[in-house]
Amino acid sequence: MPELGKYAYEVMSxxxxxxxxxxxxxxxxxxSSKRARETLxxxxxxxxxxx
Amino acid sequence: MPSGRYIDxxxxxxxxxxxxxxxxxxxxxxxxxxxxxxxxGIGLAWGFFGTPDDARQGSTVKIIYLHVPAALMAINAxxxxxxxxxxxxxxxxxxxxxxxxxAAPVGVVMTLIALVTGAIWGQPMWGTWWAWDPRLTxxxxxxxxxxxxxxxxxxxxxxxxxxxxxxxxxxxxxxxxVLSRYAxxxxxxxLHQGTSVPVATGGRTVxxxxxxxLVLCMxxxxxxxxxxxxxxxxxxxRLRRAAALRARAVREV
Numbered sequence: 502m503p504e505l506g507k508y509a510y511e512v513m514s515x516x517x518x519x520x521x522x523x524x525x526x527x528x529x530x531x532x533s534s535k536r537a538r539e540t541l542x543x544x545x546x547x548x549x550x551x552x
Numbered sequence: 553m554p555s556g557r558y559i560d561x562x563x564x565x566x567x568x569x570x571x572x573x574x575x576x577x578x579x580x581x582x583x584x585x586x587x588x589x590x591x592x593g594i595g596l597a598w599g600f601f602g603t604p605d606d607a608r609q610g611s612t613v614k615i616i617y618l619h620v621p622a623a624l625m626a627i628n629a630x631x632x633x634x635x636x637x638x639x640x641x642x643x644x645x646x647x648x649x650x651x652x653x654x655a656a657p658v659g660v661v662m663t664l665i666a667l668v669t670g671a672i673w674g675q676p677m678w679g680t681w682w683a684w685d686p687r688l689t690x691x692x693x694x695x696x697x698x699x700x701x702x703x704x705x706x707x708x709x710x711x712x713x714x715x716x717x718x719x720x721x722x723x724x725x726x727x728x729x730v731l732s733r734y735a736x737x738x739x740x741x742x743l744h745q746g747t748s749v750p751v752a753t754g755g756r757t758v759x760x761x762x763x764x765x766l767v768l769c770m771x772x773x774x775x776x777x778x779x780x781x782x783x784x785x786x787x788x789x790r791l792r793r794a795a796a797l798r799a800r801a802v803r804e805v
Contacts, residue, residue, distance in 0.1 A: 511612055511673070530780050537788075548797045
């Protein structure tokens with residue numbers, strides 16, 4: 502761990518806030534992608550069954 | 553007899569076909585995600601652990617590896633949305649409208665990271681979390697434009713009308729994206745320093761020891777943006793297709 506001196510709180514806060522925001526964005530994107538695949542597969546299955 | 557316009561399969565316009573876009577997206581996504589995470593991981597670790605403190609700013613200089621790439625992508629995301637919106641308005645390609653829609657949440661998060669890290673960095677260096685400085689203010693307005701753009705997509709039920717209205721909003725908001733980038737040149741009474749890495753002039757103000765990990769982080773954030781936009785655009789296409797299938801099933805009942 503590098504010696505951050507008197508600005509340790511500021512530096513760590515900036516990294517924590519950014520990494521949390523980026524992680525939420527990535528997880529939300531991947532989760533939505535998975536759900537959309539399932540939704541489309543279900544809709545195609547229903548369309549095939551109906552028609 | 554085919555009535556459609558012939559599109560060269562090697563042309564970029566061929567990717568306006570959703571099926572072709574999904575095929576390309578599935579092929580490039582693993583590479584983009586891996587390259588993005590690797591670049592950001594190495595860049596941030598290099599910047600955080602492997603660079604010294606700055607003589608004037610102390611260890612707060614390490615915030616540059618998040619603040620500058622996020623600010624860069626906040627502005628570039630809007631320009632990508634502008635290009636996609638213009639393509640929608642002129643050529644009516646649905647994939648381009650969906651790509652603009654997909655990029656907005658990525659842009660808003662990048663803008664938020666730039667604002668938050670800027671405030672945290674500004675407090676010890678300027679003695680304040682916030683100032684109504686031209687660059688900070690234009691960035692805040694850009695953030696509000698992103699929120700308005702996303703809200704407008706959600707508020708309008710008809711997807712083509714939503715794409716039209718959000719495209720016009722994107723054109724208007726481009727003024728603030730330009731101001732965010734060049735505010736320090738237009739008005740010099742602000743607190744914010746000049747651009748750290750001016751691409752056009754090449755006259756950077758960052759020392760080599762900070763510059764190389766910074767470039768790696770900038771490349772990483774750009775790759776992450778592209779990976780996120782490919783993934784999110786594919787999601788939008790699938791949801792649009794599922795909605796169309798269900799609407800057709802309802803009509804046939």
